[in-house]
Amino acid sequence: MPLWNLYYHFVWATHERQPLITPIREAPLYQFIDHKTTELGGSLHAIGGIADHIHVIVSSPPSLALSEYIRLIKGSSSRYLNANHPSPSAKFKWQQEYGVFSISPKNLDLAIAYAQTQKRHHAQGMTFPRLEPDAIFTPTSP
Template sequence: MPQSLSKVYIHIIFSTKHRRKLIDEEIQPLLFDYLGGICKGLECYPVQVGGYLDHVHILCLHSRKITQMNLLEEVKKRSSKWIKTKGEKYSGFYWQNGYGIFSVTPRNIDKTAAYIRNQKNHHKKIAFKEEYRKILKSYDVDYDEKYVWD
């Protein structure tokens, strides 16, 4: 086969350190655009970026040119550095150490994108920790609770 072809959609989830509610309505649209721009610059084309006060979701088409680990390292490092320039109240901003990254079948792209767009309403009913546990369960991920949160 002379070509290398790939089409892998991924859903990335990570929170602020200690789930501090620092992603307020003032910074949300700017942050979500910035996260999408980082992904695009790494050829991981964003489909939907969103989240709520203490976490973000990124749905993107993963490039075959970058590892998952390197993608997350760059997204978190660059965005953390950027947000700290947006005012004193963000000067202590940090992301959690870990992250979740999950494959999404092409037929579920629209459903996943809608889920990400609806985060504000979704979190009127469910906290981030509970949401994340449900996602881990739906993907049948084994995890130790004491290592998931920081």
């Protein structure tokens, strides 16, 4: 079995930054992403967000392309939420864009803390712009 030590910080938003990650959906969504990450051979280290986007800190095996990981996570989590936690007002959908950043092992704890305290960071206006690039969250035209 190969040895690998790869850490990534993913950021992605809901479709058109709609506030679709409601308090009722948040815990099931995070649990689903944890389960799916494990199923894909990775490890979820942290997850956190606000109503319109999430930050996910994972270890992913080198055999799984990052674009494939995000495609599988976003697609399956949308289907899961729409089937198990539907909303009468809006179908759950992710924006196509995403951001991904590599994390050195020495900075892993900082990345975990940042993801886990997203609500506080946003409430206090103390986010790291580099980890929340506007280009990721700008709605695209139809």
